[in-house]
Amino acid sequence: MAKQILLNNIEVPGLAGFEVYRRLGGYSAVEKALKNFTPDQVTEEVKKSGLKGRGGAGFPAGMKWGFIDKKNETRYFVCNYDESEPGTFKDRFLGQMNPHLLIEGMILGSYALGARSSYIYIRGELFYVLKILEKAIDEAYLNGFLGENIKGSGYSLDLYVHPGAGAYICGEETALLESLEGKRGNPRIKPPFPAIVGLYGCPTVVNNVETIAALPWIMNNGGEAYAAIGIGNSKGTKLISACGHINKPGVYEIELGLPVEEFIYSDEYCGGIRNGNKLKAVVAGGSSVPILPAHLILKTAKGEPRLMSYESLAEGGFETGTMLGSGGFIVMDDTTCIVKNLLTFSRFYHHESCGQCSPCREGTGWIEKILTRIENGQGTMKDIDLLVNIARHVEGNTICPLGDAAAWPVASAIRHFREEFEEHVKLQRCPLSK
Amino acid sequence: MSLIKVTIDNIEVEVEAGTTILNAARQIGGSVVPPAMCYYSKLEGSGGYCRTCLVKVAQGSAKDPRPMPKLVPSCRTTVQDGMVVQNITSPEVMENRRAITEFLLINHPLDCPVCDQAGECHLQDLSYAHGLDETQTVEERRTFEPIDIGDKIKLNMNRCILCYRCVKVADQITDHRVHGVLGRGDHSEISTHILKAIDNDFSGNMIDVCPVGALTDKTFRFKSRVWFTKPFDAHRECPTCSGKTAIWMKGEEILRVTGRKDKYGEVEEFICNDCRFNHKEIKDWIVEGPRTIERHSVISQNHYQK
Ligand SMILES: Cc1cc2nc3c(=O)[nH]c(=O)nc-3n(C[C@H](O)[C@H](O)[C@H](O)COP(=O)(O)O)c2cc1C
Ligand code: SF4
Ligand code: SF4
Ligand code: FES
Secondary structure, eight states: OOOOOTTTTSSSTTSSSSHHHHHTTTTTHHHHHHHOOHHOOOHHHHHHHTTOOSSSSSSSHHHHHTTTTTTSOOOOEEEHHHOSHHHOOOOHHHHHHHHHHHHHHHHHHHHHHHSSEEEEEEEEEHHHHHHHHHHHHHHHHHHHBBBBGGSSSSOEEEEEEOOOOOOOGSSSSSHHHHHTTOOOOOOOOSSTTTTTSSSSSSSSEEHHHHHHHHHHHHHHHHHEEEEEEEEEESEEEHHHEEESBBBBBEEEETTTEEEEHHHHHSSTTTSSBGGOOOEEEOSSTTTTTTEEHHHHHHHHHOOOEEESSSSHHHHHHHHHHOOOOOOOEEEEEETTHHHHHHHHHHHHHHOOOOOOSSSHHHHHHHHHHHHHHTTTOOHHHHHHHHHHHHHHHHTTTSSSSSHHHHHHHHHHHHHHHHHHHHHHHHTTTTTTTO | EEEEEEETTTTTEETTOOOBHHHHHHHHHHGOOOSSSSTTTTTTTOOOOOOOTEEEEEEOOOSSSOOOOSSGGGGGGGGOOOOOSSSSTOOOHHHHHHHHHHHHHTOOOOOOOOOOTTTHHHHHHHHHHHHSOOOOSSOOOOOOEEESSSSSEEEEEGOOOOOOHHHHHHHSSSSOOOEEEEEGGOEEEEEEETOOOOOOOOTTTHHHHHHSEEEEETTTTTOOGGSEEEEEEEEOOOSSOOOOEEEEEEEEEEEEOOOOOTTSSSSSSOOHHHHHHHHOOOOOOOEEEEEOOOOOOGGGGGGGOO
């Protein structure tokens, strides 16, 4: 059985309640930190752990905390629970099943950063999870883990859950902060970064749910113990939400470094492709990361086995590699039309672009229109090159990474499956739809 | 204030610390100045949206000579000592600017023949300088119905490039912002929450800052093509603003009153609605003399007196 840090108690009945969580050792990390560690020592443990942000970009959490401007008395710690990337549904599961783990992590992070008010910004559609979290927060207050003078330590913290109104863009951390302030959720132009100017103009750290949920284990077992799990610079475990044409879709916790082939085919994880079909392609880290054809997801271009780790998935750059991203693992068998799948993704990015900057606002809509024509049998060969060009001119030219997220799937689908686009044009229809 | 050195397209200039690349380029002037469709020096926090001003930073600073990995918006990037910037000398910049010009045009109605902004439109200038010869789009453009926002201002959303300038005017110089951006993506629109809601002493400045013909003066609409009118600097005693304006004449008639715009199309000072909309008689004004327009507008260059 692989190492379980986040999901180890997930099947215990009543885990979402304070009693059960506490009985299983919950909140001991908070007690330990408040009693024996200074805030800086907590940050030190997180640095030692090598924990990377699990929201997609993979930025080292301890390093990010180190950037926070400590000269400012008011600082904020914010949890990014907006999880809206197609294919990613790990945070929803974790917070719903084990809300106290997230709350305990929030207390640890807030203590380390010196935050007195902290926020969990949750996607509007997850209202039922918000209810679960609010109940758990009430329990934490009742039991003295939130509020004034937590467990006699002198440290006080208030924790709030704030629902968004259902916009993917509000998962981008500065759009999230705008939305939290009650404004339109437009990403801010950086610099300044949130660690200097964040929520209400004060230094702020935004972390993903899964990043924060790893903190209690790190505090209990030490940063070095965490760094001993995983492979290379990919430390610890990662939640993977697996979906698509596999026998066992779901949320899995893997030790980083697990071979992709084992993840797809072993019965412990995805259990192989449905109906014994052939694997065609995988989008390994949520809809925005480059799609890879079967031969490149199982092995790198050099012929080495591809592993579920930040480094191995990125091996080969965007030419032959991809990214671990947020861990949304979308598997497609040979019945899948790549053009249609891309159209679905592109429709999403068009729909979710905030519209602030012209390349993303105009490019995403244009891409969707062209793909619609190709899929419907009205495309031309020139359209394929035009798509590549639009993607190239959106990428890197925008205020926030949503532009890149919209461009990468287009560029990679055409890079690896160009013949399939050409076939749509030649036949003037989708070869796979009856 | 200490001066720092920056090189733009091989021309060296010394500027105050904290200056943006765009403003450093404006100090040099001429063709090295990147086009700016959303930045407006008189509006705080403007810029960063349109991306027409993207430039390449080939050397970050004397201390850290590494180039910046992506093109940067020159209007929102401050210079560092020893920075080396490429604008028109970078093929990459020129290629991307052309693409961005195209992005701005794919949903634009191209209705210049019936647009009051024609002749002083920044999008016209931009597409003339950077546009493609033939359109690559066969796609339908988004459309909105023109609406009145306030009794003096017409909004034609089809022409809007979402530069956010009018939103910032309303935020920063009127006492109550009642319009903003609704919706998102290429279907977001400038709108009032209530139709015709804009009623404010300074709201007319939205018209002056609009780089395209999305916001136009209803008291001037369709009276004349801009290039048949002649601008004069004029002033009057005004209790609300400085009273210093440009009046646009055709023969003896004042067709329009605006702020005095400089060569970047930016007004020197914001003016009040009373000056702008209610004083169209020559006796209302003390005329100072013809206004020289330095802007090299596609259409204007043949018609404006120099
Ligand atoms: C368009 C867009 C959407 C994003 N959505 C999320 C999200 O739903 N959840 C998340 O944790 N990070 C999301 N991110 C990444 C955040 O901006 C930020 O990097 C992350 O919350 C940092 O947390 P981490 O360092 O713990 O990963 C998104 C980024 C972009 C550009
Ligand atoms: S890249 Fe897209 S989502 Fe991000 S700020 Fe620009 S328009 Fe908005
Ligand atoms: S109406 Fe004009 S000023 Fe306002 S956002 Fe649109 S283009 Fe800019
Ligand atoms: S002028 Fe710089 S981005 Fe628009």
